[in-house]
Amino acid sequence: MFNLIFKDILIQKKVFLIYIASIMIYLLIDVSPIPIVVVCSLSFINMALSYDEKDNANILLNSLPYTRKEIVSSRYIGVLIFTSLFIMLTYGGSFLLNGKETPFSWKAILFIMGLVMVAISFMLPVFYKFKRQYLVFAAGALFGIYLATIKFLVPNLNETLRELTRKFLALQETQMYLVAILTIAILYIGSWLLSIRIYERKAF
Template structure:
């Protein structure tokens, strides 16, 4: 399974330097919060690796290797957590050295990034296994259109409310709340994992 995860890194080795370079630019410009950067780059990297498996009958090749379908799916879910952690370290270490932040790692922000990625992947992975990532892009475009209509006609201050909600989460002092939120996200992620295995094991190529 480790080789399957390494494969997802190797197929994007030419893009990794581009990812790092753009992260540095964003950090120097200070235009994007670290939470947004961590979430965005993690999701892009994970979905790009997933999309590669849909090209040129790669799935047929994978199934010819000594891996079960359960292992192939599991490598995506485990890899998503590993890649997200790597991007978090890159962003926070980069911000520490480039902008001279007093605190190297802010665990609440890091926990929030991992949680957001897990929630996003919990919906995106089963959708992509059932259909294809190209349909996910179409669905994402439709959701983005709904989002634009919402902030224009219904909730103009939606972005500020969302920012306040995230800030409120980061300033919470109750450990019990973090525990409940973490357990909920983990259950969602595991449920999605099992659903994706169910879908992929019954998929014909």
């Protein structure tokens, strides 16, 4: 199964230079590490999904000695591995640029992992049920709604989101974090099982 995860890294090994350069640029202009890691992680997964749709890749995958359950599971496990990798890259990049440790608290790491896991929980079942183009349409629609909200409803939405993030990271209630972790874990596992069921029923 881990060969399937490693496949995504090999396919995008040249693109990794772009990810690293993007991380450095964002750090230089003092962007928060949280959106950097989230955007890079989701971009990496989106690129991996696009390769899965090319040249009948799914037919090739299903001809290999892997079950469909293993193919889907490798994607969900890979998300956690790739996100952790981008966290380390961002942390290391900040250390090189600033000469000091990035304030990457365990709360920030949990927040990043939670955001990515929630996004993936909705993305992958849609991808396995339909096609990647539906993800593109959905992302475009959400971005349009986001811009319309800033323009007409909540002009200071970006600052509000930043303030909510700061408040979340400043919370000291451990019980609340446990509830959030459990909720996201249930959502992620539920999405995982749903994707397996969808993929096992697909004909290639």
